[in-house]
Amino acid sequence: DGGITQSPKYLFRKEGQNVTLSCEQNLNHDAMYWYRQDPGQGLRLIYYSQIVNDFQKGDIAEGYSVSREKKESFPLTVTSAQKNPTAFYLCASSTGQLFQNTEAFFGQGTRLTVV
Amino acid sequence: GDSVTQMEGPVTLSEEAFLTINCTYTATGYPSLFWYVQYPGEGLQLLLKATKADDKGSNKGFEATYRKETTSFHLEKGSVQVSDSAVYFCALIFTGGFKTIFGAGTRLFVKA
Numbered sequence: 001d002g003g004i005t006q007s008p009k010y011l012f013r014k015e016g017q018n019v020t021l022s023c024e025q026n027l028n029h030d031a032m033y034w035y036r037q038d039p040g041q042g043l044r045l046i047y048y049s050q051i052v053n054d055f056q057k058g059d060i061a062e063g064y065s066v067s068r069e070k071k072e073s074f075p076l077t078v079t080s081a082q083k084n085p086t087a088f089y090l091c092a093s094s095t096g097q098l099f100q101n102t103e104a105f106f107g108q109g110t111r112l113t114v115v
Numbered sequence: 116g117d118s119v120t121q122m123e124g125p126v127t128l129s130e131e132a133f134l135t136i137n138c139t140y141t142a143t144g145y146p147s148l149f150w151y152v153q154y155p156g157e158g159l160q161l162l163l164k165a166t167k168a169d170d171k172g173s174n175k176g177f178e179a180t181y182r183k184e185t186t187s188f189h190l191e192k193g194s195v196q197v198s199d200s201a202v203y204f205c206a207l208i209f210t211g212g213f214k215t216i217f218g219a220g221t222r223l224f225v226k227a
Binding site for chain 1 (some may be wrong): 214
């Protein structure tokens, strides 16, 4: 079955450490996204990528980094520069093609807790 | 700028009650509109969509009509169930666009 997979589901990090969240999709989608969700709040866009080897900052990119070396993969690194990293992180993908269905498909999320 | 505004939650209903969750948008063009649903501890799932004015999206008993004149896309269901308890997000995207703009989400609790 096609889909988008995030791992791990739960992640604990000590303060001052970098941590990488995985996101893989087998939907052949060009565009991929990372969102952050805080309790009781909506989604905020961290980074997005329209195509391999290209990505753009979203609304809250500070303290995060990404790479897009393969079409299927869009890992997110939460660096020690991110002051409040505890949150629920959602990865999504879409076709990104003109005049195609543009809805986003989401992974199950990774809950990151800084201890 | 482009934005989506949803009614604040939580919304608490008894089983079999009628549901309306209001959504209005501000956009410079003609976006596609979506409702997504998020169950506890999970990602978002597409619930329904409409791509042009007067289109009605429907799925699992939920409906929403794209109203250009009122820039609205209100979500309705005639008879809610306990299993409908979730957070509902209204969203928009422009054709050929890459960024989906989400509302803040509305939490729905349905009591048995």
